[in-house]
Amino acid sequence: MAERSLITTRIQIPQDNLQIDAYQAKPSEPGSYPGVVVLQEIFGINSHIRDVTERIAQEGYVAIAPALFQRIAPGFETGYTPQDIEVGKKYAWEQTTAPQLLADIQATIDYLKTVDEVKKDSIGCIGFCFGGHVAYLAATLPDIKATASFYGAGIPTRTPGDGNPTITRTPEIKGTVYAFFGMEDASIPAEHVNQIEAELEKYKISHRVFRYDGADHGFFCDQRASYNSIAAADAWEQVKQLFSQIR
Numbered sequence: 716m717a718e719r720s721l722i723t724t725r726i727q728i729p730q731d732n733l734q735i736d737a738y739q740a741k742p743s744e745p746g747s748y749p750g751v752v753v754l755q756e757i758f759g760i761n762s763h764i765r766d767v768t769e770r771i772a773q774e775g776y777v778a779i780a781p782a783l784f785q786r787i788a789p790g791f792e793t794g795y796t797p798q799d800i801e802v803g804k805k806y807a808w809e810q811t812t813a814p815q816l817l818a819d820i821q822a823t824i825d826y827l828k829t830v831d832e833v834k835k836d837s838i839g840c841i842g843f844c845f846g847g848h849v850a851y852l853a854a855t856l857p858d859i860k861a862t863a864s865f866y867g868a869g870i871p872t873r874t875p876g877d878g879n880p881t882i883t884r885t886p887e888i889k890g891t892v893y894a895f896f897g898m899e900d901a902s903i904p905a906e907h908v909n910q911i912e913a914e915l916e917k918y919k920i921s922h923r924v925f926r927y928d929g930a931d932h933g934f935f936c937d938q939r940a941s942y943n944s945i946a947a948a949d950a951w952e953q954v955k956q957l958f959s960q961i962r
Contacts, residue, residue, distance in 0.1 A: 719744065721772050723765075728781060730822035736782040736789065737823065738765050740772035741832060749834050749961045750827035752820060752859075753780035754842030754849045756936075757803025759792035763936050764843075771841070774955060775962075777833050781823045783807075783816060783849065795939055807845040812876030816849050817856065824858045836860075837961040839890075841954065842867065843935060848881060851894075851911075855887035860961045863954045864894045866932050868902040871910045885914040891921040893957045895950050897930030897943065925953060 720743040727734040738760050742748065753768045755761075764780050771778040784791050787810045793799040820840070828835045839861035842850030847867025852874070854862040871882045892915060896908045908926060915922040927934065927946035934943040935950055 719773050719775070721769060723769060723772075726779075726826075728819075728822050728826045730819055733785060733819075735785045735819055735822065736760070737779050737826075738768055739777070739779045740765075740769045741777040741830070742772060742775060746775075746832060747834055748775055748777050748832050749837035749839065749958065750824070750830070751776045751778045751958065752823050752827070752838070752840040752853065753778055754820070754840060754846030754853065755780060755783055756844035756846055756933075757807045758795065758799060759784060759788075759803075761792045761794070763938050767841070767843075770951075771958075774958070776839075776958065777827065777830055779823060779827060781819055783811065783819065783846070785819070786815065787811070803845070808873075808875065813852055813874045813878060813881070814876070816875055817852060820849075820853045821856060821858075824856065834961075839863070839958050839961050841865070844868070844933065847895075849875070851892070852881055852884065854890060854892050855884050857889060860890040861957050862888075862890060862892045863957055864892060865935055865950070866896055866900055866903060867894075868900075868907075868932075871907050882911060882914055885920060886918045888915075888918070888920045891957065891960060893923050893925065893953055895925045895927070895935070895953070897927050897932060897934045897941075897946065899928075899930060900932040902932050923953070925950065
């Protein structure tokens with residue numbers, strides 16, 4: 716497929732008294748496209764998340780990545796050192812809450828619906844790391860028809876802020892969920908993957924769970940030492956198949 720010409724912009728999404736920074740990519744060719752919300756890792760809207768946003772737009776979607784740490788660290792963007800990881804984890808797990816995250820994602824969806832090129836009833840989301848966990852939460856929003864959750868740790872055991880574990884919200888999911896895990900990921904035990912799959916099956920949620928032997932946490936990110944090109948390539952084909960369902 717020939718590479719599409721894209722329009723990429725940094726925008727702000729109104730949410731109550733907050734302006735949420737976001738990165739948007741869309742095809743420059745006029746048309747009608749589904750929308751996809753891209754949910755960041757603990758490292759902010761960094762070059763990897765911007766690249767993913769553009770890759771999705773290349774496939775014929777309007778993609779937008781909202782800053783999930785807007786309330787606590789506006790403009791936060793960092794790399795992958797141990798120090799960066801500790802700062803990102805603190806923001807993610809100690810200073811965000813599930814209700815605020817869902818409100819910000821809903822505001823992003825509402826913004827997408829104002830974009831002329833977006834099909835208003837064709838919205839998906841994709842998230843990585845912390846964003847993979849948040850994507851599972853976002854799948855409970857009625858507008859979300861398809862969700863790709865990459866290595867979201869803690870889904871069976873906790874939720875951002877305080878409250879029942881995110882897995883307990885599985886019955887609220889209306890669309891399709893694809894979940895991706897590396898089986899060498901120390902932060903996500905195999906039994907957690909099995910629990911997630913069992914809950915999706917229990918509540919008859921349309922889903923697929925992908926387990927990649929030899930792949931670690933962050934296997935999709937080509938800027939990390941844990942990048943696994945084989946797992947990443949297969950996962951990307953699965954993501955394209957998933958989002959083709961909302962065209």
